[in-house]
Amino acid sequence: MLRPIYQERASLSDTLSVLLIENQRLDDPITDAFDEVLFIISSNNEVPIQSKHYTDGERKAAMHTISEKQLTHWLLVGTNxxxxxxxxxxxxxxxxxxxxxxxxxxxxxxPLFGRSVKMGMELAKMIRAYNEGKIHFERKQYMDAYINALNCLQHLARMVAIKHNTLPEKTVWSQMKKVDPSVYKLYEELIGSEENLEKRLDLVFLASEFFIHNYTNEASEHLLNILDLKDSWTIQELYDHKELSLYSSNLEFFIEYLVDKQLIEIVCVPSKNELLYHRQYRSQRGRNAL
Known part of the structure; x- marks a missing residue:
């Protein structure tokens, strides 16, 4: 049934690969309960995903054409x-x-494709959740702080899983019981302790600050390696980099954090306005070693 379809796709110049995945049982989740899935990888990045369903009256098949850019994104981010x-x-x-x-x-x-970028993304998200949570905590807005504290621990757990070369699972807290019981204990204290909420939050934010400090060098490796490729970068150049674009809205926040930790240096470049300078960035790591 599918032979004419994959032969036609294989003849296209932008088709990189054609794979067939067959189900092992009727309700096989790998094929989304289809009998077969035709998986096509294309170098054409204009359409990230294109799907079609087929049937011969008895069996059913799905065809998914995925752009190379979308495939790389999924592998790096780990969302699919x-x-x-x-x-x-x-x-x-x-x-x-x-x-x-x-x-x-x-x-x-x-197996953990793009381990360094995954760690960097999780640390960037953790830092943002930590900072926003601390602001709410200091203003005694404890319920808002609680949501941020929970998010902070979630990103910590994912980062710890990645550090141990395992993909973070949807049930990441069950995973943490085996991977790092101390992180699971912190989560348990936040959601189940008999202490009042203020004390629980204070504990989580103190512990989060400790973990952020301990993971900064390792989790910033990906970003700093890219910065090392040039003498200095504008923020737009960093956003346009295909891997750094994965950090999304957390990129600038992460850069400012690393500036504060003296891992990234500010470079002031003259602009048309003599009173203002363009702000560019370079890795401080190599310069510190000189």
Whole structure:
């Protein structure tokens, strides 16, 4: 049923790979309960995702065409775990320049694809949640502070899982019981302790500050490595970088934090207005070593 479809797709110049994933049972979650999934990777990034459903009257199949850019985004961010299953379990029917095979090999050698960027993104989110929560806490807005404290611990747990080379799961707190019981204990104290809310929040924010400090060097490695590629960067150049764009709205906040920690240096560049300077950024790490 699907042969003419994947043969047609394989003939297109922008098709990189065609894989077929077959279900192992009727309600197989990997194929979304379809009998087969035709997974096509395209170098055309104009349309990130394109899906079609087929049937011959008895069996049903889904075809998903994913752009290379969207696939890389999912692998780095880790928001679509099913894609990894498709790449690993899929039977390759067409593979231009061994694109899928090389990707499979990389995933087998490094199951936590993009570990450094994942850690950086989680630390950036944790720092924002921590800072916003502390502001609410100091203003005695305890319920708003509680929400931020919970988010802060969630990003901490995900970062700890990544550090231990495991993908963070949806049930990350069950995961933490095995990976790092001390982090789970902190979560347990926040949601279940008999202490009053103010004391629980104070404990969480103190512990979060400690964890942020301990993880800063390792989790900022990805951003600092990119900064090392040039003498200095404008903020727009950093936003335009394909990997740094994954930090989204947390990028500027993260940069300012690293400036404060003297890991990033401000470079003042003259502008047309003699009273103002353009603010650019460079890694302080290499300069400190001189």
């Amino acid at each position: 775990k099913k894609i990894i299953d498709w790449l690993i379990l899929g039977k390759v029917y067409f593979d231009r320049d061994e694109y899928a095979e090389r990707l499979k090999q990389r995933l087998s050698e490094d």
